[in-house]
Amino acid sequence: MKIEDIESLLIDCDASHRLDITMSHAAEKIGRDEYTAFKDFGNVRIKNGINICQVMSLFKEKKSTIIIHDLSDTWPALRQLVQNLSRELRCQAGTNVFITPGHSQCFQSHFDENDLFIIQLFGKKRWKIFESMITLPVEPQNNRPFDFSNLDLLHDFELEQGDILYMPRGFVHEVTTTDMVSAHITLGLGNITWGRIMNDYVLDVAFREELLRKAYFKDYGKEMSVREDILSAMKQKVISQLTMEKLEEFAKRYFSEGKEKKPVSKILLRETMGQSEKLVV
Numbered sequence: 709m710k711i712e713d714i715e716s717l718l719i720d721c722d723a724s725h726r727l728d729i730t731m732s733h734a735a736e737k738i739g740r741d742e743y744t745a746f747k748d749f750g751n752v753r754i755k756n757g758i759n760i761c762q763v764m765s766l767f768k769e770k771k772s773t774i775i776i777h778d779l780s781d782t783w784p785a786l787r788q789l790v791q792n793l794s795r796e797l798r799c800q801a802g803t804n805v806f807i808t809p810g811h812s813q814c815f816q817s818h819f820d821e822n823d824l825f826i827i828q829l830f831g832k833k834r835w836k837i838f839e840s841m842i843t844l845p846v847e848p849q850n851n852r853p854f855d856f857s858n859l860d861l862l863h864d865f866e867l868e869q870g871d872i873l874y875m876p877r878g879f880v881h882e883v884t885t886t887d888m889v890s891a892h893i894t895l896g897l898g899n900i901t902w903g904r905i906m907n908d909y910v911l912d913v914a915f916r917e918e919l920l921r922k923a924y925f926k927d928y929g930k931e932m933s934v935r936e937d938i939l940s941a942m943k944q945k946v947i948s949q950l951t952m953e954k955l956e957e958f959a960k961r962y963f964s965e966g967k968e969k970k971p972v973s974k975i976l977l978r979e980t981m982g983q984s985e986k987l988v989v
Protein backbone atom coordinates (compact mmCIF):
# COMPACT_ATOMS: atom_id res chain seq x y z
CA MET A 709 0.00 0.00 0.00
CA LYS A 710 1.19 3.49 -0.89
CA ILE A 711 0.22 6.82 0.62
CA GLU A 712 -1.70 7.48 -2.64
CA ASP A 713 -3.92 4.44 -1.93
CA ILE A 714 -4.85 5.84 1.48
CA GLU A 715 -5.49 9.29 -0.02
CA SER A 716 -7.83 7.91 -2.67
CA LEU A 717 -9.65 5.82 -0.04
CA LEU A 718 -10.25 8.93 2.06
CA ILE A 719 -11.12 11.26 -0.83
CA ASP A 720 -13.64 8.85 -2.38
CA CYS A 721 -16.71 9.72 -0.35
CA ASP A 722 -18.47 6.48 -1.16
CA ALA A 723 -15.52 4.43 0.07
CA SER A 724 -14.74 6.61 3.07
CA HIS A 725 -18.34 6.36 4.30
CA ARG A 726 -17.85 2.64 4.56
CA LEU A 727 -14.62 2.89 6.53
CA ASP A 728 -14.49 2.67 10.31
CA ILE A 729 -12.55 5.85 11.07
CA THR A 730 -11.70 7.48 14.39
CA MET A 731 -9.50 10.47 15.13
CA SER A 732 -7.11 11.06 18.00
CA HIS A 733 -4.73 13.63 19.42
CA ALA A 734 -2.54 13.12 22.48
CA ALA A 735 -3.24 16.59 23.85
CA GLU A 736 -7.02 16.78 23.46
CA LYS A 737 -10.01 14.49 23.06
CA ILE A 738 -11.54 14.50 19.59
CA GLY A 739 -15.24 13.57 19.88
CA ARG A 740 -16.87 11.40 17.21
CA ASP A 741 -19.48 14.10 16.62
CA GLU A 742 -16.73 16.35 15.29
CA TYR A 743 -16.27 14.20 12.18
CA THR A 744 -19.46 12.13 11.86
CA ALA A 745 -21.99 12.92 9.13
CA PHE A 746 -25.67 13.04 10.16
CA LYS A 747 -29.02 13.10 8.40
CA ASP A 748 -32.04 14.49 10.21
CA PHE A 749 -35.48 12.92 9.78
CA GLY A 750 -37.88 15.03 11.84
CA ASN A 751 -36.83 14.53 15.45
CA VAL A 752 -34.59 11.61 14.61
CA ARG A 753 -30.90 12.00 13.76
CA ILE A 754 -29.18 9.10 12.03
CA LYS A 755 -25.43 8.74 11.56
CA ASN A 756 -24.48 8.66 7.91
CA GLY A 757 -20.83 7.64 7.72
CA ILE A 758 -18.07 10.16 8.25
CA ASN A 759 -17.75 13.77 7.17
CA ILE A 760 -14.54 13.57 5.18
CA CYS A 761 -14.21 17.39 4.98
CA GLN A 762 -14.24 17.54 8.79
CA VAL A 763 -11.75 14.68 8.98
CA MET A 764 -9.34 16.51 6.68
CA SER A 765 -9.87 19.78 8.53
CA LEU A 766 -9.08 18.15 11.91
CA PHE A 767 -6.05 16.50 10.32
CA LYS A 768 -4.64 19.77 8.91
CA GLU A 769 -5.69 22.33 11.48
CA LYS A 770 -5.70 20.39 14.77
CA LYS A 771 -2.96 17.94 13.74
CA SER A 772 -5.18 15.00 14.64
CA THR A 773 -4.37 11.45 13.59
CA ILE A 774 -6.73 9.55 11.26
CA ILE A 775 -7.12 5.91 12.34
CA ILE A 776 -8.70 3.51 9.85
CA HIS A 777 -9.84 0.36 11.67
CA ASP A 778 -9.95 -3.17 10.26
CA LEU A 779 -8.84 -2.17 6.78
CA SER A 780 -8.03 -5.83 6.15
CA ASP A 781 -11.77 -6.35 5.59
CA THR A 782 -11.52 -4.40 2.32
CA TRP A 783 -7.86 -4.72 1.33
CA PRO A 784 -7.13 -8.23 -0.05
CA ALA A 785 -3.34 -8.16 0.48
CA LEU A 786 -3.76 -7.09 4.09
CA ARG A 787 -6.46 -9.70 4.63
CA GLN A 788 -4.09 -12.37 3.38
CA LEU A 789 -1.35 -11.13 5.71
CA VAL A 790 -3.74 -11.16 8.68
CA GLN A 791 -4.91 -14.69 7.85
CA ASN A 792 -1.34 -15.96 7.46
CA LEU A 793 -0.22 -14.39 10.74
CA SER A 794 -3.25 -15.71 12.60
CA ARG A 795 -2.59 -19.22 11.33
CA GLU A 796 1.20 -19.24 11.78
CA LEU A 797 1.28 -17.57 15.20
CA ARG A 798 -1.97 -19.12 16.51
CA CYS A 799 -3.47 -15.72 17.37
CA GLN A 800 -6.27 -13.46 16.21
CA ALA A 801 -4.60 -10.73 14.18
CA GLY A 802 -6.18 -7.40 13.28
CA THR A 803 -5.04 -4.16 11.66
CA ASN A 804 -5.33 -0.42 12.07
CA VAL A 805 -3.81 2.19 9.78
CA PHE A 806 -2.56 5.45 11.33
CA ILE A 807 -2.05 8.65 9.32
CA THR A 808 -0.48 11.38 11.45
CA PRO A 809 0.45 14.96 10.44
CA GLY A 810 3.99 16.24 10.99
CA HIS A 811 5.05 17.44 14.48
CA SER A 812 2.19 15.60 16.16
CA GLN A 813 1.39 12.82 18.61
CA CYS A 814 -1.61 10.51 18.40
CA PHE A 815 -1.68 9.06 21.93
CA GLN A 816 -0.02 9.89 25.22
CA SER A 817 2.52 7.39 26.55
CA HIS A 818 0.76 4.06 26.93
CA PHE A 819 1.03 0.29 26.66
CA ASP A 820 -1.05 -2.13 24.59
CA GLU A 821 -2.63 -5.45 25.51
CA ASN A 822 -1.63 -7.07 22.18
CA ASP A 823 1.75 -7.86 20.69
CA LEU A 824 2.22 -5.56 17.71
CA PHE A 825 4.03 -5.36 14.41
CA ILE A 826 4.41 -1.77 13.21
CA ILE A 827 4.95 -1.39 9.45
CA GLN A 828 6.04 2.11 8.45
CA LEU A 829 4.44 2.90 5.07
CA PHE A 830 5.40 6.52 4.63
CA GLY A 831 7.35 9.23 6.46
CA LYS A 832 9.04 8.72 9.83
CA LYS A 833 8.09 8.29 13.46
CA ARG A 834 10.19 8.67 16.57
CA TRP A 835 9.65 5.81 19.01
CA LYS A 836 10.64 6.04 22.66
CA ILE A 837 10.23 2.64 24.26
CA PHE A 838 10.28 2.22 28.04
CA GLU A 839 10.25 -0.78 30.36
CA SER A 840 7.18 -2.99 30.60
CA MET A 841 4.53 -1.63 32.95
CA ILE A 842 2.51 -4.82 33.39
CA THR A 843 3.65 -8.32 32.57
CA LEU A 844 1.42 -9.74 29.82
CA PRO A 845 -1.59 -7.38 30.10
CA VAL A 846 -4.88 -8.68 28.69
CA GLU A 847 -6.90 -5.47 28.82
CA PRO A 848 -6.30 -2.16 27.03
CA GLN A 849 -4.95 0.62 29.19
CA ASN A 850 -7.66 3.02 27.97
CA ASN A 851 -7.79 5.98 30.29
CA ARG A 852 -6.57 4.16 33.41
CA PRO A 853 -3.89 6.35 34.96
CA PHE A 854 -0.47 4.78 35.47
CA ASP A 855 2.69 6.42 36.71
CA PHE A 856 5.31 5.84 34.00
CA SER A 857 7.79 8.36 35.42
CA ASN A 858 10.10 5.75 37.03
CA LEU A 859 10.37 3.51 33.98
CA ASP A 860 13.76 3.32 32.25
CA LEU A 861 13.97 4.39 28.61
CA LEU A 862 15.12 1.32 26.65
CA HIS A 863 15.14 2.59 23.05
CA ASP A 864 14.87 5.92 21.25
CA PHE A 865 14.95 5.79 17.43
CA GLU A 866 13.21 6.81 14.23
CA LEU A 867 11.21 4.27 12.26
CA GLU A 868 11.53 4.96 8.53
CA GLN A 869 9.61 3.95 5.45
CA GLY A 870 9.83 0.17 4.96
CA ASP A 871 10.93 -0.53 8.57
CA ILE A 872 9.07 -3.02 10.73
CA LEU A 873 9.02 -2.87 14.52
CA TYR A 874 7.96 -5.67 16.89
CA MET A 875 6.46 -4.35 20.11
CA PRO A 876 5.63 -6.94 22.81
CA ARG A 877 2.52 -6.20 24.85
CA GLY A 878 2.95 -4.25 28.06
CA PHE A 879 5.95 -2.14 27.00
CA VAL A 880 5.27 1.58 27.38
CA HIS A 881 5.84 3.70 24.29
CA GLU A 882 5.64 7.34 23.27
CA VAL A 883 5.46 8.02 19.54
CA THR A 884 5.78 11.36 17.71
CA THR A 885 6.04 12.38 14.08
CA THR A 886 8.95 14.35 12.65
CA ASP A 887 8.50 17.24 10.21
CA MET A 888 6.52 15.12 7.72
CA VAL A 889 3.26 13.19 7.48
CA SER A 890 3.55 9.59 8.65
CA ALA A 891 1.47 6.53 7.76
CA HIS A 892 1.90 3.14 9.35
CA ILE A 893 0.02 -0.13 9.75
CA THR A 894 -0.36 -1.60 13.21
CA LEU A 895 -0.82 -5.35 13.13
CA GLY A 896 -2.24 -6.43 16.48
CA LEU A 897 -1.75 -10.05 17.51
CA GLY A 898 -4.58 -10.97 19.85
CA ASN A 899 -3.29 -13.78 22.05
CA ILE A 900 -5.60 -16.64 22.93
CA THR A 901 -4.66 -16.86 26.59
CA TRP A 902 -5.05 -19.69 29.08
CA GLY A 903 -7.63 -17.49 30.80
CA ARG A 904 -9.64 -17.21 27.59
CA ILE A 905 -9.64 -20.97 27.05
CA MET A 906 -10.72 -21.44 30.68
CA ASN A 907 -13.48 -18.89 30.12
CA ASP A 908 -14.69 -20.85 27.07
CA TYR A 909 -14.69 -24.05 29.14
CA VAL A 910 -16.74 -22.48 31.94
CA LEU A 911 -19.21 -21.03 29.39
CA ASP A 912 -19.57 -24.48 27.86
CA VAL A 913 -20.38 -25.99 31.26
CA ALA A 914 -22.87 -23.16 31.87
CA PHE A 915 -24.86 -24.14 28.77
CA ARG A 916 -25.41 -27.56 30.35
CA GLU A 917 -25.50 -26.72 34.09
CA GLU A 918 -28.36 -24.54 35.30
CA LEU A 919 -26.36 -23.69 38.41
CA LEU A 920 -23.98 -21.48 36.45
CA ARG A 921 -26.79 -19.73 34.62
CA LYS A 922 -28.35 -18.43 37.83
CA ALA A 923 -28.12 -14.68 38.48
CA TYR A 924 -25.27 -14.09 40.93
CA PHE A 925 -26.79 -10.99 42.51
CA LYS A 926 -30.12 -12.72 43.15
CA ASP A 927 -28.28 -15.19 45.40
CA TYR A 928 -25.93 -12.56 46.81
CA GLY A 929 -28.29 -11.57 49.62
CA LYS A 930 -29.01 -15.14 50.73
CA GLU A 931 -27.49 -16.79 53.82
CA MET A 932 -23.81 -17.70 53.69
CA SER A 933 -24.64 -21.43 53.95
CA VAL A 934 -26.77 -21.26 50.77
CA ARG A 935 -23.98 -19.56 48.90
CA GLU A 936 -21.42 -22.04 50.26
CA ASP A 937 -23.56 -24.89 48.88
CA ILE A 938 -23.62 -23.24 45.47
CA LEU A 939 -19.84 -22.81 45.54
CA SER A 940 -19.34 -26.41 46.57
CA ALA A 941 -21.60 -27.67 43.74
CA MET A 942 -19.73 -25.44 41.33
CA LYS A 943 -16.35 -26.89 42.32
CA GLN A 944 -17.71 -30.37 41.76
CA LYS A 945 -19.33 -29.67 38.38
CA VAL A 946 -16.70 -27.34 36.94
CA ILE A 947 -13.24 -27.64 38.50
CA SER A 948 -13.19 -31.36 39.28
CA GLN A 949 -14.30 -32.20 35.71
CA LEU A 950 -11.55 -30.16 34.11
CA THR A 951 -8.83 -32.06 32.23
CA MET A 952 -6.00 -30.93 29.96
CA GLU A 953 -7.62 -32.83 27.07
CA LYS A 954 -10.77 -30.73 27.48
CA LEU A 955 -8.80 -27.48 27.40
CA GLU A 956 -6.92 -28.59 24.29
CA GLU A 957 -10.22 -29.40 22.61
CA PHE A 958 -11.43 -25.85 23.28
CA ALA A 959 -8.16 -24.37 22.03
CA LYS A 960 -8.44 -26.34 18.78
CA ARG A 961 -11.81 -24.75 18.03
CA TYR A 962 -10.10 -21.44 17.27
CA PHE A 963 -8.11 -22.98 14.43
CA SER A 964 -9.12 -25.89 12.31
CA GLU A 965 -7.13 -27.02 9.26
CA GLY A 966 -5.35 -23.67 9.16
CA LYS A 967 -8.55 -21.62 9.08
CA GLU A 968 -9.41 -19.23 11.85
CA LYS A 969 -12.67 -20.04 13.61
CA LYS A 970 -14.95 -17.91 15.68
CA PRO A 971 -14.55 -17.96 19.47
CA VAL A 972 -16.14 -20.93 21.16
CA SER A 973 -18.75 -18.83 22.97
CA LYS A 974 -20.20 -17.74 19.60
CA ILE A 975 -20.21 -21.30 18.28
CA LEU A 976 -22.05 -22.46 21.39
CA LEU A 977 -24.56 -19.62 21.12
CA ARG A 978 -25.30 -20.53 17.53
CA GLU A 979 -25.63 -24.22 18.41
CA THR A 980 -27.94 -23.42 21.31
CA MET A 981 -30.07 -21.17 19.11
CA GLY A 982 -30.26 -23.99 16.59
CA GLN A 983 -31.58 -26.32 19.29
CA SER A 984 -34.22 -23.81 20.39
CA GLU A 985 -35.37 -23.43 16.81
CA LYS A 986 -35.83 -27.20 16.65
CA LEU A 987 -37.82 -27.13 19.88
CA VAL A 988 -40.09 -24.43 18.48
CA VAL A 989 -40.66 -26.46 15.30
Ligand SMILES: [Fe+2]
Pocket residue numbers: 818819820881
Ligand atom coordinates in the same frame (compact mmCIF):
# COMPACT_ATOMS: atom_id res chain seq x y z
FE1 LIG B 1 0.39 1.66 21.18
